[in-house]
Amino acid sequence: MATEGAATAVPSSSGVSGLDLVKLTKVFPGGGVAVSDVNLHVDHGEYVVLLGPSGCGKTTTLRMIGGHEFPTSGDILLDGESLVYMQPHKRPTTTVFQHFALFPHRTVLQNVEFGLKMHGVGKEERRKTSLEALEMVGLEQLSDRYPRALSGGQQQRVALARVLVTKPTALLLDEPLGDLDRLLQLRMRVELRNLQRQLGLMFLHVTHNQEEALSMADRIVVMNDARIHQIADPLTIATKPATELVARFMGDNNIIRGKVVEREGTRLVVEDDHGVRVSVQAPGEATSVGEPAMVAVRAAAVEVVENVGGPALNSAECEIVFVEFLGDLVKLHLTVGGERMLAKVPGERYPSFRGREGEKIRISWREDDGQLLHA
Amino acid sequence: MGSSSTPEPPPLDDATLVALDEVEEGEAILAQQADTGEVAHEATLGGEEAGGGRGWATAAWGAPGFAWLGFFLLAPLIFIVLVSFWTRTDIGFSKTWTLDNYSQLFHDQTYWHNMLTSFETSLIAVFLCLLIGFPVAYFLALKVEKMQYQIGLFVVALAPFWTSFLTRSVAWTYPLMGREGALNQVLTKLGVSSLDDPLFDIGFSTTSVRLAMVQLYVLFMVTPLFFNLSQLDRTALEAARDLGGNWFSTFRAVILPQIMPGVVIGSIFIFVLTMGEYGTVTVIGGNGVSSVGTIVQSKVVAIQYPQGAASAVLLLLALVVGVFVITRFANLRKEL
Numbered sequence A: 001m002a003t004e005g006a007a008t009a010v011p012s013s014s015g016v017s018g019l020d021l022v023k024l025t026k027v028f029p030g031g032g033v034a035v036s037d038v039n040l041h042v043d044h045g046e047y048v049v050l051l052g053p054s055g056c057g058k059t060t061t062l063r064m065i066g067g068h069e070f071p072t073s074g075d076i077l078l079d080g081e082s083l084v085y086m087q088p089h090k091r092p093t094t095t096v097f098q099h100f101a102l103f104p105h106r107t108v109l110q111n112v113e114f115g116l117k118m119h120g121v122g123k124e125e126r127r128k129t130s131l132e133a134l135e136m137v138g139l140e141q142l143s144d145r146y147p148r149a150l151s152g153g154q155q156q157r158v159a160l161a162r163v164l165v166t167k168p169t170a171l172l173l174d175e176p177l178g179d180l181d182r183l184l185q186l187r188m189r190v191e192l193r194n195l196q197r198q199l200g201l202m203f204l205h206v207t208h209n210q211e212e213a214l215s216m217a218d219r220i221v222v223m224n225d226a227r228i229h230q231i232a233d234p235l236t237i238a239t240k241p242a243t244e245l246v247a248r249f250m251g252d253n254n255i256i257r258g259k260v261v262e263r264e265g266t267r268l269v270v271e272d273d274h275g276v277r278v279s280v281q282a283p284g285e286a287t288s289v290g291e292p293a294m295v296a297v298r299a300a301a302v303e304v305v306e307n308v309g310g311p312a313l314n315s316a317e318c319e320i321v322f323v324e325f326l327g328d329l330v331k332l333h334l335t336v337g338g339e340r341m342l343a344k345v346p347g348e349r350y351p352s353f354r355g356r357e358g359e360k361i362r363i364s365w366r367e368d369d370g371q372l373l374h375a
Numbered sequence B: 001m002g003s004s005s006t007p008e009p010p011p012l013d014d015a016t017l018v019a020l021d022e023v024e025e026g027e028a029i030l031a032q033q034a035d036t037g038e039v040a041h042e043a044t045l046g047g048e049e050a051g052g053g054r055g056w057a058t059a060a061w062g063a064p065g066f067a068w069l070g071f072f073l074l075a076p077l078i079f080i081v082l083v084s085f086w087t088r089t090d091i092g093f094s095k096t097w098t099l100d101n102y103s104q105l106f107h108d109q110t111y112w113h114n115m116l117t118s119f120e121t122s123l124i125a126v127f128l129c130l131l132i133g134f135p136v137a138y139f140l141a142l143k144v145e146k147m148q149y150q151i152g153l154f155v156v157a158l159a160p161f162w163t164s165f166l167t168r169s170v171a172w173t174y175p176l177m178g179r180e181g182a183l184n185q186v187l188t189k190l191g192v193s194s195l196d197d198p199l200f201d202i203g204f205s206t207t208s209v210r211l212a213m214v215q216l217y218v219l220f221m222v223t224p225l226f227f228n229l230s231q232l233d234r235t236a237l238e239a240a241r242d243l244g245g246n247w248f249s250t251f252r253a254v255i256l257p258q259i260m261p262g263v264v265i266g267s268i269f270i271f272v273l274t275m276g277e278y279g280t281v282t283v284i285g286g287n288g289v290s291s292v293g294t295i296v297q298s299k300v301v302a303i304q305y306p307q308g309a310a311s312a313v314l315l316l317l318a319l320v321v322g323v324f325v326i327t328r329f330a331n332l333r334k335e336l
């Protein structure tokens, strides 16, 4: 069934296994609503990324699951059992904190051992398990160093090893790659994802980086302004944004805002103020003629055709504002009567657009690439 | 050649990081005395040449400070040590070498008795200041979220220091702790005690001197602890909880080792200040209580400079030993 991609998701009916957030809400004293009515189900072994702009409540959500923030209302269930009144040190979740939060006065090995020590594991076994975890993240030879003598990537791995030894049921990661430089980020994405597959653990990963979310997640949860906007797999998030916010946040989407002018079956035609007409398949939508509607078309789905004039549907005549060359692709910044549009074409075509700012051009796209947005 | 592959971070990265670590080491040493062994180890690995160059610069920066110390601390100290070996005369001393001042002191029962009492007072003061100071510092540094509130509350905590020393100490005697003092008045009103048979009558006693000292000096403990605690990474404390530590084990394993410098500094402050105390003792203890400080003072008043100097030198030695013990104790804890 096409429940994926709906703007609000209902927690799965099989709420017995896995993590469930039920109408989770956090209002800070002073009235700031950080998380509002969040419903989410995560299965064991699933890699879920919470994605959203700064301040949308990602960290707060994670902190509530970890037990570092108490929810104003709602429930958090792990395998059907509520965690809300459980102290953080009793919860089967552990967190990789935003800036790693290593213990500066303990060596790498002592950092990793900490969780086992707290759980009363004997010295010998503690050491053995910790060294194994360090080996898994490739740091066994640095076990006697202090955290400040490590690079960001190494600290990151210590933080991972430190939580892994406690054998959590769910791993919570708050912007785990945020402190790393770009190359290291790319490498750690792969490492982290491999580690998760190897362990088969539930990972809940918070980030504001779209690319990171798309490349790592089994499912992405897009949040904004304390609410969930869409829960879906990366392909759906990238190609079929559910709301205007998701379309804008994921970037490189053309949003055509207008009124429904035609309706035949599940097919709608929307026309904006500048006469751009777009047709879209919208099964199950009750929008009728005359009502306002929004359609997103990905910049990468837009074709550039040279001949001016042509069919009016799913096509527009634009002026080139700026030609941006990005190596393997060219971004054409366009305008239709003041409305900005964007087209992405392969980099090899750069010579045919170079220096053509101010000229007219025609773009078109297929009906399938149109996506009706919710407010 | 035209193929593209995932770029590996250049090996140069590691070198840069090592260099950065070097720079940070200076701060790290200040932040964590405990790790000195490790730091020294790394310094020898990485930057002999950089160390030499910085040494001179540091010395140059330190020069005015050393001059100040030399003039105001070292010179008087040397003078006192000299005087303690000179002979007493009716108008002061003559520069004839003698060990009499010390041999007299060694047989002076009162002096050693006072030394012991002062030592006991200091230990009690250090202990009580730790016990009272830590929760205050902990609350201010970790439980108060906003910087403004932290500073505001800190200034309020400093309020006793807005009044003069004399006012504060005098308030401790009759008005507060005396037979008809505020404490007994309140207790009488509450029906716990009566003015005829008071619970507290400790004006002019060793106990009141000790209590007053705790009140007077507790801020010397709160301040270093506060600064140490506010430097702690709060998320690291959360991480400790997350990894299965309860409050107490988090305190032992994460907080205490990191605030040890503050504990040591505060303890040294209070130990040194209370050991040599004579003001509080005189005002609050009255004639009934004496300390090493009051002995030194009385000898000076009696123009027995060489004996006064000798008592002061012994006091100083006791302080040095005490400070040494405190720092050793801190290191020992670390190694356990």
Ligand SMILES: Nc1ncnc2c1ncn2[C@@H]1O[C@H](COP(=O)(O)OP(=O)(O)OP(=O)(O)O)[C@@H](O)[C@H]1O
Residues within 6 Å of the ligand: A028, A029, A032, A033, A034, A052, A053, A054, A055, A056, A057, A058, A059, A060, A061, A208
């Ligand atoms: N302790 C707090 N007291 C009051 N408001 C808070 C507190 N913590 C967070 N908030 C507010 O709650 C909202 C959500 O914060 P949160 O830290 O969850 O955002 P985030 O999505 O993690 O953002 P970022 O990407 O910047 O880390 C923000 O508006 C923030 O100001």
Ligand SMILES: [Mg+2]
Residues within 6 Å of the ligand: A058, A059, A060, A174
């Ligand atoms: Mg955050």
